[in-house]
Amino acid sequence: MKNRILQEATKEILHRGLKFSVRDLASRLGISTKTLYQHFPSKERIIASIVEQAVNQMKDREKELMNDSSLPLKQKLYEALVIIPQGFVFSDIRVMKELQMAYPDQWAIMNDYLTKGWDNIRLLILEGTEKGDIRDFDVETFIRVYIGAMYQLMDHSVASPSGLRMEDSLSLVVDLLLRGIYADPSVKEGSR
The missing domain is CATH 1.10.10.60 (Homeodomain-like)
Structure with a gap:
């Protein structure tokens, strides 16, 4: 039941x-x-159970990605950064904001995962830099930018007027973070 x-x-x-x-x-x-x-x-306990299930689902998906030797490193990194449970109720940006505003204890569970669950991402980035697939950069700044973008996506004042789902918005952010905006990847930093 x-x-x-x-x-x-x-x-x-x-x-x-x-x-x-x-x-x-x-x-x-x-x-x-x-x-x-x-x-x-209580209703709060129902919502907490849904949040806990979602966080566990995201952790399970992340574990699957980390153990999938068939995926190239860059694809693993991308997919790990856009993990949102399939059909997850909080894939709507507005619902994430409601959770943050109306259910602080339940939000804390979600927020804890979003802000502290970065060990596997750090491992993937380290592996990528060691192999030369990823340039050396400040990982902690990358994480702060990602988290800041998540919070901005949830802000009603900047929520997408086109009604993008969290998954779609997050994919756009991750694409920008990983690939940048240069059309020519051979352009070096500081070049004009």
């Missing part, structure tokens, strides 16, 4: 954002709110 509740809560979030009501969720499930509360003591 818990999984069913979480699945239906996900649908509610996709439809209404995090402003869904427990009453609507119970109705969607065909159960009473009392029955729902027997499985989850």
Whole structure:
């Protein structure tokens, strides 16, 4: 029943954002709110469970990428930087912002992963620089720029007017971070 509740809560979030009501969720499930509360003591706990599942899914995907010897290093790095769980309710930038504003404890779980889960990225970058596939650069600045871009994507005032999903927006950011804006990759830094 818990999984069913979480699945239906996900649908509610996709439809209404995090402003869904427990009453609507119970109705969607065909159960009473009392029955729902027997499985989850609060709406916050439902959202926390969804966030925890999402973070675990992202960690599992990252582990799969790291162990996939068939992928070239650059592709691994790109895919690791754009990991968002498939069909994840927080792929909508506005829902991520709602989570940050209305559910600080649940946001802290997501934010902790986004800001501290960089060990595998550091390993990929180190491997790439050692092999000569990636130029030497300040990794910590790269990470700060990435995280800053994530926060900017979530800001309502700069959210994409075209309604880009988080996954699409993040792909654009990662493409800029990894490939830059030069049309000719042979152009050296400081050249004119």
